[in-house]
């Protein structure tokens with residue numbers, strides 16, 4: 001089904017499309033903002049699927065679509081797929097029957113081309129607001145267990161013995177992704193993509209911003225009450 005199929009033709013149909021926008025959510029958050037966890041909790045609370053770009057890609061490839069073939073060509077050539085292709089892949093996934101009543105699509109790379117391709121579906125956008133200093137503290141302090149993959153944090157959830165996993169006794173290491181220079185780069189990529197997106201939806205009155213420094217449950221409770229309150 002395409003968005004065009006859902007163009008409202010009666011007042012009742014129009015009301016239905018407006019109501020649907022309340023359940024078609026695009027959640028954006030910088031690295032460190034726990035966007036995936038918030039999306040999963042929010043989706044569970046609303047009874048909707050939580051979808052990330054990798055789900056959209058897997059779906060396009062699994063279904064043997066032309067989009068999947070195009071993507072594979074880029075991946076085989078070790079080239080980044082163009083934004084229009086990613087936009088089409090996300091758009092395809094969010095048009096599948098299981099998400100007709102709504103979805104929580106979450107991303108750390110909210111490019112304008114993807115976002116614009118979703119607008120005809122009727123979407124609300126949500127920004128998880130986290131200062132770069134806090135994102136940096138969260139990410140650079142992470143230590144990952146070589147044994148079981150558990151993630152510890154040197155301040156907020158340190159193991160009993162420094163450098164050793166409480167759960168399995170494995171050694172902890174600092175992932176390259178979590179090194180200060182890598183984190184600074186990830187944040188700068190996020191801002192480059194996100195700034196024009198946020199400006200667009202803020203100006204249109206379609207952006208809900210929430211403080212992401214709090215526990216996931218609190219964030220989700222605030223979001224659901226603000227969505228219900230309109």
Ligand SMILES: [Zn+2]
Nearest residue numbers: 145148165168
């Ligand atoms: Zn472990």
